[in-house]
Amino acid sequence: MNLDSLGSFQRTHRNGQLRLEHVGQTVRLLGWCKRIRNLGSLVFLDLRDRWGLVQLVANETEVPPALLAKLKAVRGEFVLGAEGLVAEREQKNPNLPTGDIEVRLSDLLILNTAQTAPIPLDESAEANEDQRLKYRFLDLRRESLQRNLVLRSEVANLIRNYFRRNDFVEIETPILGKSTPEGARDYLVPSRVHQGQFYALPQSPQLYKQLLQVAGFERYIQICRCFRDEDLRADRQPEFTQVDVEMSFVRQEDIQAMMEPLLVELAALVGRTVQAPFPRLPYKDAMEWYGSDKPDTRCAVRIQDVTALFAHSEFNLFRAAADSQGQRRVRALFFRGEQAAAYSRKQLDELQDAAKHMGAGGLPYAKWGKDGLASSFKKFLDPAAEAALKAALGVEGEGLAVFAVGTSQQTSKVLGDIRLRLARALGLIDESRFEFLWVVDFPLLEWSEENSRYVACHHPFTGPHPDDLGLLETDPGACRAVAYDIILNGFELGGGSIRVHDAQTQSRLFRAIGLSEEEAREQFGFLLDALAFGAPPHGGIALGLDRLVMLLVGASNIREVIAFPKTAQARCLMTNAPSPVNPRLLKDLRIQIEQAQQWKAGVMFFESVPAEFQAPLTAMRTLTSGAASSTSTLVLDGEVVKVETTRLPGFDGQDG
Ligand code: ASP
Numbered sequence: 063m064n065l066d067s068l069g070s071f072q073r074t075h076r077n078g079q080l081r082l083e084h085v086g087q088t089v090r091l092l093g094w095c096k097r098i099r100n101l102g103s104l105v106f107l108d109l110r111d112r113w114g115l116v117q118l119v120a121n122e123t124e125v126p127p128a129l130l131a132k133l134k135a136v137r138g139e140f141v142l143g144a145e146g147l148v149a150e151r152e153q154k155n156p157n158l159p160t161g162d163i164e165v166r167l168s169d170l171l172i173l174n175t176a177q178t179a180p181i182p183l184d185e186s187a188e189a190n191e192d193q194r195l196k197y198r199f200l201d202l203r204r205e206s207l208q209r210n211l212v213l214r215s216e217v218a219n220l221i222r223n224y225f226r227r228n229d230f231v232e233i234e235t236p237i238l239g240k241s242t243p244e245g246a247r248d249y250l251v252p253s254r255v256h257q258g259q260f261y262a263l264p265q266s267p268q269l270y271k272q273l274l275q276v277a278g279f280e281r282y283i284q285i286c287r288c289f290r291d292e293d294l295r296a297d298r299q300p301e302f303t304q305v306d307v308e309m310s311f312v313r314q315e316d317i318q319a320m321m322e323p324l325l326v327e328l329a330a331l332v333g334r335t336v337q338a339p340f341p342r343l344p345y346k347d348a349m350e351w352y353g354s355d356k357p358d359t360r361c362a363v364r365i366q367d368v369t370a371l372f373a374h375s376e377f378n379l380f381r382a383a384a385d386s387q388g389q390r391r392v393r394a395l396f397f398r399g400e401q402a403a404a405y406s407r408k409q410l411d412e413l414q415d416a417a418k419h420m421g422a423g424g425l426p427y428a429k430w431g432k433d434g435l436a437s438s439f440k441k442f443l444d445p446a447a448e449a450a451l452k453a454a455l456g457v458e459g460e461g462l463a464v465f466a467v468g469t470s471q472q473t474s475k476v477l478g479d480i481r482l483r484l485a486r487a488l489g490l491i492d493e494s495r496f497e498f499l500w501v502v503d504f505p506l507l508e509w510s511e512e513n514s515r516y517v518a519c520h521h522p523f524t525g526p527h528p529d530d531l532g533l534l535e536t537d538p539g540a541c542r543a544v545a546y547d548i549i550l551n552g553f554e555l556g557g558g559s560i561r562v563h564d565a566q567t568q569s570r571l572f573r574a575i576g577l578s579e580e581e582a583r584e585q586f587g588f589l590l591d592a593l594a595f596g597a598p599p600h601g602g603i604a605l606g607l608d609r610l611v612m613l614l615v616g617a618s619n620i621r622e623v624i625a626f627p628k629t630a631q632a633r634c635l636m637t638n639a640p641s642p643v644n645p646r647l648l649k650d651l652r653i654q655i656e657q658a659q660q661w662k663a664g665v666m667f668f669e670s671v672p673a674e675f676q677a678p679l680t681a682m683r684t685l686t687s688g689a690a691s692s693t694s695t696l697v698l699d700g701e702v703v704k705v706e707t708t709r710l711p712g713f714d715g716q717d718g
Pocket of ligand 1: 267268307
């Protein structure tokens with residue numbers, strides 16, 4: 063097809079702009095053909111650009127043959143220029159901003175053709191997400207993604223303007239930095255010039271922003287990219303964007319007071335009204351009441367401790383917890399109301415499965431409905447015990463209680479999750495509300511079984527709570543931090559802390575996490591030096607921009623607010639990154655790729671073959687019977703492992 067050139071064609075209006083007031087004007091428009099259809103002698107074409115959609119119309123019996131021929135050639139997603147007269151529609155479309163008018167086509171440019179899109183481009187149609195990510199440049203034409211990315215840009219602008227008004231400076235920090243062992247795994251970049259040495263991509267600009275405080279930039283902001291090589295979860299990406307903030311001469315309250323009006327403004331951007339100051343909740347209470355350090359407080363139901371009630375119970379499971387001197391506890395959630403009481407056996411079984419998945423033995427319940435008490439441990443609830451339980455849980459009328467037994471940590475995990483499941487199922491979460499919350503007083507350190515030492519809960523530059531400083535050497539796990547997270551509707555939007563600002567405390571903290579003096583100097587010498595040269599008291603916070611935008615637009619998936627996201631396997635399906643590179647580049651870097659390990663021989667003797675080895679054994683038998691290769695699966699430590707067996711050259715199948 064011969065394409066038209068843009069030539070001197072000038073757009074007069076954006077497609078989404080046209081209204082009744084434009085009737086009678088000849089307009090020139092640009093965009094993509096969203097849809098073209100014939101109704102009798104009329105041809106309708108929806109033309110889309112970034113600002114919206116407008117209907118073009120041509121009457122086959124009236125337009126010149128050349129124009130008609132062109133129009134007939136147009137298919138979905140062709141790129142067009144159009145000229146025409148704006149006219150009032152006979153049949154208006156109230157669902158479309160431009161639905162009062164149409165444009166009567168007088169000229170058409172075909173600027174480019176388009177193959178049939180491999181994915182549906184309208185919102186309603188389901189498409190496989192892998193396909194969408196592969197053709198992301200097409201997927202991004204969808205209205206919701208366009209809206210999300212435009213809002214993301216507005217959010218970033220609002221944030222920059224807010225901090226600018228408050229006298230912050232935006233300073234860029236390096237992308238090529240130093241690898242440090244704390245925190246998540248680093249993405250590494252090999253240095254060609256310094257062979258065998260590596261840069262690390264920043265997990266966050268944490269130390270740079272602190273050093274900028276030492277340098278005197280009292281109010282710092284950066285909207286920056288961060289990288290963490292972690293196993294990904296649904297709402298994580300290997301690279302993500304942070305709104306990074308650091309201030310000098312501040313206390314926790316000053317940081318909170320700086321961030322709250324910003325969050326109020328951001329909520330207003332999407333039409334939500336929220337009131338500052340936001341509630342503050344100590345970490346301990348968050349875990350005790352909601353079983354989570356990022357509670358969704360839109361549901362008011364709290365976890366309650368009912369251990370003591372079962373001190374003399376015949377229900378062994380609960381009594382054993384009561385006898386354990388605080389090691390194990392019985393904790394419960396009570397949801398009042400008919401709907402909760404009407405929770406069916408099947409629904410309870412589903413909850414129980416979820417609880418078991420989290421390591422619980424089961425999910426004991428008691429519900430008070432129309433026919434009185436129904437409970438998985440009813441035979442242990444005589445009238446007195448039932449009355450005591452009702453009084454403790456605050457049961458008046460109908461409702462459902464579920465229980466968990468175990469350590470504080472175990473019961474928090476189970477009930478924290480079940481609380482949200484029940485709240486959602488019972489419609490107790492008002493999705494139109496934004497509930498911000500500060501969780502404060504986090505522990506400073508936690509014991510890591512994996513490393514056999516304490517590790518920082520936040521990062522090792524977080525200041526110990528002044529009242530707990532003495533615990534650093536005596537009981538590190540009990541030491542609180544001056545650290546705070548900002549939560550929105552059960553999501554952690556961000557977190558920060560007041561930092562250590564003197565070299566001596568920093569050295570004590572490094573010691574507490576098992577770094578020797580030499581290691582501390584080697585890894586963080588520049589920080590210790592900086593703290594010794596007049597570092598001001600300082601602190602800050604970082605917000606996750608991706609998650610923030612996700613919550614603002616009401617998306618359920620972080621990929622919906624990132625232009626070119628990666629999959630949960632950290633792969634870009636469009637470019638296919640990561641990919642092998644030219645061996646010459648590797649040679650320059652002196653990097654050799656180790657081949658996947660091949661086991662060349664092995665002998666196994668079994669008196670009887672365990673079930674999990676049956677399949678590989680059968681596979682091996684097919685090899686000895688002459689097949690060149692075979693595959694099978696094997697379950698090892700609960701994981702399904704694919705075993706590929708290949709006949710090696712020279713192997714005659716007789717050796718074992
Ligand atoms: N750098 C920290 C983080 O990325 C946030 C902070 O403490 O400011 O989690």
